[in-house]
Amino acid sequence: LVQKDNQRVIEELRSMGDAAKTTSIYALQCYSETKSRLHQYLDAVKEMRYRSVSFEEYHLTPMDTLKKMAESTQAYIMLSPESHDPVISKLAGRGNYSMAEMEEWIPKALDAGVAGIMVWFFIGMPEQTPQSVLDTVAYSESLLKKFRGKNVLPLICPMVPFLDPGSRLFEEPHRHGYRIFHRTLSEHRQAMLEPVWFKRLNYETQWMSRRELQDVTYEGISRLVSIKGELGVLPPSFCKAILTTI
Numbered sequence: 001l002v003q004k005d006n007q008r009v010i011e012e013l014r015s016m017g018d019a020a021k022t023t024s025i026y027a028l029q030c031y032s033e034t035k036s037r038l039h040q041y042l043d044a045v046k047e048m049r050y051r052s053v054s055f056e057e058y059h060l061t062p063m064d065t066l067k068k069m070a071e072s073t074q075a076y077i078m079l080s081p082e083s084h085d086p087v088i089s090k091l092a093g094r095g096n097y098s099m100a101e102m103e104e105w106i107p108k109a110l111d112a113g114v115a116g117i118m119v120w121f122f123i124g125m126p127e128q129t130p131q132s133v134l135d136t137v138a139y140s141e142s143l144l145k146k147f148r149g150k151n152v153l154p155l156i157c158p159m160v161p162f163l164d165p166g167s168r169l170f171e172e173p174h175r176h177g178y179r180i181f182h183r184t185l186s187e188h189r190q191a192m193l194e195p196v197w198f199k200r201l202n203y204e205t206q207w208m209s210r211r212e213l214q215d216v217t218y219e220g221i222s223r224l225v226s227i228k229g230e231l232g233v234l235p236p237s238f239c240k241a242i243l244t245t246i
Contacts (some may be wrong), residue, residue, distance in 0.1 A: 001032060003033075003037075006040055006041070009041060009044075010040065010041070010044040013041075013045065013048055013050075014044065014047070014048060016048060016050075017048075020048035020049060020050045020051075021048075021049050021050070021051060022051055023050055023051055024050070024051050024052040024053070024054070025045075025050060025052070025053045025054070026053075026054045026056075027041075027053055027054065027055045027056060028056055029056060030055050030056060030057070031056060031057050031058035032058075038065065039065070039068055042068050042069060042071075042072040042073075043072070045072045045073050046071065046072035046073065049073075050072075050073050051073070051074065052073055052074035052075070052076065052115070053069070053072075053073045053074075053075055053076070054075075054076040054077075054078055054118075055069065055075065055076065055077055055078065056078045056080070057077050057078065057079055058094075058096060059096050059097065060079075060096075060097050060101065060102065060105045061077060061109065063108065063112060066108070066109050066112035066113070066114055067113065069112075069113075070112055070113025070114055070115075071113070074115045075113070075114050075115055076114070076115055076116045076117070076118065077109060077116075077117045077118070078118050078120065079102065079117065079118070079119050079120065080094065080119075080120040080121075080122070081094050081095075081097070081099070081102065081119065081120075081121065082094050082120075082121060082122045082125055083121060083122070083125055083128060083132065083136055084099055084121070084135065084136045084139035084140075085128075085132055085135070085136075086098060087127060088125050088126065088127050088128050088132065091125065091126040091127055091176070092122070092125040092126060099139065102119070103143070103146065106147065106150075106152055110150060110151075110152075115151060116151030116152070116153065117151065117152050117153070118153050118154075118155060119140075119152070119153070119154045119155070120154075120155050120157070121136045121140065121154065121155065121156040121157075122156070122157060122158070122159050123156065123157065123158040123159065123213060123216060123217050123220065124158055124159035124160075124163070124203070124205065124208070124213055125159075125205075126169075126176050126177050126178075126205065126207075127177065127207060128205070128207055128208065129207045129208065130208060130212055130215075130216040130219075133156070133216045133217075133219075133220045134216070134219070134220060134223070136156060136220070137156060137220050137224050137227075139154075140154035140156065140224055140227070141224075141227045144227065144228065144231050144233060145231065148231060153233070154224070155224075156220050156221060156224055157217075157221070158213060158214075158217040160197070160200070160201065161191070161192065161197070161200045161201060161202070162182070162188060162201070162202045162203070163178065163180070163201075163202055165183075165188075169203075170203075173203070177205050177206035177207065178203050178204070178205055178206070179203065179204050179205070179206075180202060180203055181201070181202050181203065181204070181210075182202040183202075187202075188202060196214075197214060198210040198211050198213060198214035201213065201214075218246050221242075221246065222243055222246050225239050225242050225243060226239065
């Protein structure tokens with residue numbers, strides 16, 4: 001792993017000056033940092049009084065780091081288990097914790113002072129079927145009800161427009177149940193001109209065609225938006241606008 005010199009990172013944080021107080025940071029891949037490096041980063045965030053930081057976390061963050069995050073800024077945690085199904089989660093490169101473990105961890109994170117937690121689920125994973133996507137939406141509803149009134153927000157979105165060139169799934173598609181449609185830069189560029197977005201996708205899976213990926217995306221997002229509207233998580237006008245667009 002190639003890492004930037006931590007002192008350089010801290011100097012960059014300090015370079016924002018007073019603007020830091022109105023600046024929000026999305027901290028990508030902070031899960032690959034050692035605890036000492038991350039804690040030094042947090043010290044600099046606190047020193048400069050950054051408005052907020054959203055932390056991408058691969059594992060369930062330990063309590064001492066959660067507390068330090070909350071003491072340093074308005075801290076948000078971004079989790080991406082990919083699917084509620086542990087088999088699919090594992091195949092997608094996650095599977096580091098079960099949904100039961102996550103649900104047990106969430107109240108502890110909130111009690112530690114974390115301002116909010118977003119749980120990202122994705123569409124287009126290995127062994128994921130349309131029914132599995134809708135089961136994830138149903139699980140998301142249970143999360144919203146369990147943590148109603150708390151800042152815990154499940155989201156679902158498709159892996160668009162492309163399966164990342166260079167990733168294991170792109171380089172070894174048959175091994176993981178994928179079919180690749182576009183390989184060259186020119187082919188990807190041409191795909192972006194397609195008026196129907198499922199044709200822009202550079203992949204489909206053994207379990208879902210490109211058209212199915214599109215259709216279940218619309219159905220899954222529609223259901224989740226409707227649920228959030230019914231539970232008062234999103235304003236009715238906002239939900240109506242999204243559903244009308246879909």
